[in-house]
Amino acid sequence: MxxxxxxxxxxxxxxxxxxxxxxxxxxxxxxxxxxxxxxxxxxxxxxxxxxxxxxxxxxxxxxxxxxxxxxxxxxxxxxxxxxxxxxxxxxxxxxxxxxxxxxxxxxxxxxxxxxxxxxxxxxxxxxxxxxxxxxxxxxxxxxxxxxxxxxxxxxxxxxxxxxxxxxxxxxxxxxxxxxxxxxxxxxxxxxxxxxxxxxxxxxDPENGDFFDALQRRLTRMLGADFTANALRIDVEREGLRLSGYAALPTYSRGSSVQQFVFVNGRPVMDRLLLGALRVAYLDVLSRDRYPAAVLNLICDPERVDVNVHPAKSEVRFRDPEAARSLIITGLRTALTGAGHRASSTVAGATLAALRPEAQSPDQPRIYQMDRPSGASLSRAFALQAPSGFAEAPAPYEVLPAPQENTFPLGAARAQVHENYIIAQTQTGIVIVDQHAAHERLVYERLKRQRDETGIKAQALLIPEIIELGADDAARLLAIAEGLAALGLTIEPFGGHAIAVRETPAILGNVSARALVQDVLDELADQGDSPSLLAKMDAILSRMACHGSIRSGRQMRAEEMNALLREMEDTPLSGQCNHGRPTYVELKLTDIERLFGRR
Ligand SMILES: Nc1ncnc2c1ncn2[C@@H]1O[C@H](COP(=O)(O)OP(=O)(O)O)[C@@H](O)[C@H]1O
Ligand SMILES: [Mg+2]
The missing domain is CATH 3.30.565.10 (Histidine kinase-like ATPase, C-terminal domain)
Structure with missing residues (x-):
């Protein structure tokens, strides 16, 4: 039939x-x-x-x-x-x-x-x-x-x-x-x-300039916290324009709930664009945190095909790489320009934690406090040797009040619990987590060196031989060339052993074994990582931890002030490599409110 x-x-x-x-x-x-x-x-x-x-x-x-x-x-x-x-x-x-x-x-x-x-x-x-x-x-x-x-x-x-x-x-x-x-x-x-x-x-309809209107709309929709912590993005390259607001890394979320992307004003769920957003923050957020952003990519309609799906929620770019790279470089430039600025919600959260009546366990925590595993932190701290700053048995002291002090992060007044620097600014106080801050600075120094002159390596007097599992040895040797560019030179040493010949000079006398272990941990965490470049950045960030001042070390006044000045001068120093704040600022008015003086 x-x-x-x-x-x-x-x-x-x-x-x-x-x-x-x-x-x-x-x-x-x-x-x-x-x-x-x-x-x-x-x-x-x-x-x-x-x-x-x-x-x-x-x-x-x-x-x-x-x-x-x-x-x-x-x-x-x-x-x-x-x-x-x-x-x-x-x-x-x-x-x-x-x-x-x-x-x-x-x-x-x-x-x-x-x-x-x-x-x-x-x-x-x-x-x-x-x-x-x-x-x-x-x-x-x-x-x-x-x-x-x-x-x-x-x-x-x-x-x-x-x-x-x-x-x-x-x-x-x-x-x-x-x-x-x-x-x-x-x-x-x-x-x-x-x-x-x-x-x-x-x-209600907002009016006036589009950017201002958008900001007011986002304040109504996402909250004043979002806009207070968002950077205005407006970059253009080769006829492609990215505009909107992207939040500081210290205002990150546990999921992608605050990621909104538009193409020529059309809401889209586009993997290419969302992926680029993630990559832009890779360096300043840990993998389990998500940036918050509202971004509109504007281009000549001819450069993007919206007729891909009947629901029109997907688009196809004629030059996807241009769109991707504009998002990554545009956002990175904005984040770098934000310098040491950390999320204002950090101070808010600090005050909320201090104020007994305001303590509520289910209050949303906007900035993250999820640290790398305790074991890996303590291993890193235990193994690292002092460097960068001279080890000084300075007595605990409260430093004299500064004369004229206009530095954004103020003048150091004291170090407490061997990890927190208290500095006085013109309008309040700043508390710095010295380990987190220094880790970020070392990372930025390493990156700068890599980009400008290549990372300087320091040869070990006696190469360190490390026995590894077969998988681990193979995984390390596969990226030996990349590691050498980061100042970590390794060679095969028969069986499953490797020999470490050089370590990055900036890190001082670090334990080669601890460095290698951290590289392996990072590789394991990454699984199949997006790109070799991103992989090497993450490894560099881990290595920076070894070169940083451990908590528990006393610092002299000059050291503390030097750290504060370097933070002011270093882009992205407002958060550590995991997106946690490196400092919080409390305004005098906030402190007075704490004591019921206002
Ligand atoms: N709310 C509206 N106000 C004025 N015209 C409308 C409205 N909704 C639909 N139309 C008219 O009906 C037509 C068909 O709508 P629709 O089936 O959604 O197709 P499309 O939006 O793709 O043109 C539109 O092109 C428009 O002319
Ligand atoms: Mg229609």
Whole structure:
């Protein structure tokens, strides 16, 4: 029996297409809000019931449609946004002309709209069956109401998650669009029959300069902490522009919840861009911390193809490497420019910890205190030899008050618990973790040396022979050349042994064995690391730990002040190699508040 080939009817075609465009209620909300934005709306309201399964209603004050427009709007492949001649020049959210047709085929869709100079009109499409256009009273703009989503495709209904989960996805979609469009006002309400609507989000339109508007919008959405700790990013290279806000490393998060990327204002979930964001912070954050950033990549629409997926959440760059490298270098330059500035939340968290009534265990901890494993730290401390600063048996002393002192990190007054330097600034005090700070400085010195002259190695009088497991020996020898560039020269020494001939001179008389062990730990932690370059940076960062002043060592006044001055001059010195703060600053006003003087 030969099967007969038939042309599918319009309703079936739409239902099939709907499967791609409308995956869940949140995708319907995304399409409808994008339509409102394309229509030039200044205020957009989204109401939903039961996670969007029972009702989604999007109201806008945009240009509206006439009665004649309505049947076309719900027809498949009908759009006012492109003429089809140039798919490489798309400047609107929509262009495929299939969202409304899809929604009308899988749910009960009613459009009510009024354009300037026209009468209001309304049209209903029920599971693909279109009703007549009816005149109605309406204000300018459009209301799209979608009831019983997927009632016409029960299979899809089964895949929906709980109302709560679907509601969460709706809020997420709206939040991303609200970040992309700070000049537009957004509201999100949950409606339940017989109850007053519950307002979940209310954002008034911001005005003025786009950057300022965005900053105010982000303050409302992500909190004042985010903007207080975010660097403004605005870099351009070869017609590609990156703009937005990226937070200091000391304001990092335990997951990617505060990472938002946009391409030409379109929210995207793009692995290339998110990966570049991660790489940009690789040097200043430990692997389990995530940078917070809101970034928009702006380019000529011709350089990016948005017609990759019906939901348009993926894009394809004509030159992906250019996009990637702009993000990495742009963010790194901004972070470096921030110098020793550490997150303001550090001081806030410190004060919260000091104030007994404010102590609450479930308060979000914004900067991280997760240290490298205790064992590896104590091994590093135990094995490292003093270097950089002379070992001085200075007596504990409180230093005299500074005369005129305008240094940002102040003048050292005391060292306490053999690890914390207390310095006095013009407006408060600074507490420095000497080990963390010095580790960062040594790392930056090492990197500087590597880039400028190559890292100077110091030959061991007698090469140190280290017996290793077969895997470990092979793994080390495989990167021997890279290690030599870092000042650590190793050679095979028969069997599974290696000989260490040179160590980096900056580190002083370190234990070669401890260095090698740390390199191995780093390699094990990395698994299959992104690139050799990143791998070597991480190894360098670990090695820096060996050259730094251990906690527990007393420091002389000149040493402490020298450390403070070097911190001021060294980019990225506000956080250690793991993203923890190297110092906290308490303003006198904060201290006075602690004592109830204010
Ligand atoms: N909220 C709205 N305000 C004004 N016009 C709208 C609105 N929503 C849809 N339209 C019109 O309906 C057309 C079809 O919408 P849609 O199916 O989403 O396709 P697309 O957005 O890809 O053009 C749009 O091109 C637009 O002209
Ligand atoms: Mg659309």
């Amino acid at each position: 030969r099967p007969e080939i038939k042309l599918l009817d319009e309703a079936a075609i739409n239902r099939i297409a709907a499967g791609e465009v409308v995956e869940r209620p949140a995708s319907a909300v995304k399409e409808l809000v994008e339509n409102a934005l394309d229509a030039g709306a200044r205020r957009i309201t989204v109401d939903y019931a039961a996670g969007g399964k029972v009702l989604i209603r999007v109201t806008d004050d945009g240009c509206g449609m006439t009665g004649d427009d309505l049947p076309l709007a719900v027809a498949r492949h009908a759009t006012s946004k492109i003429d089809g001649s140039d798919l490489l020049n798309i400047r609107s959210f929509g262009f495929r002309g299939e969202a409304l047709a899809s929604l009308g085929s899988v749910g009960r869709l009613t459009l009510t709209s009024r354009a300037a100079g026209a009468e209001g009109a309304s049209l209903t499409v029920n599971g693909g069956r279109m009703g007549p256009v009816r005149p109605v009273g309406a204000v300018q703009g459009t209301v799209v109401e979608l009831r019983d989503l997927f009632y016409a495709t029960p299979a899809r209904l089964k895949f929906l998650r709980t109302d709560r989960a679907e509601a969460g996805a709706i809020a997420d979609v709206l939040r991303r669009l609200a970040m992309a469009e700070p000049l537009v006002g957004f509201a999100l309400n949950e409606v339940t029959e017989g109850e007053a609507p519950r307002s979940l989000l209310r954002l």
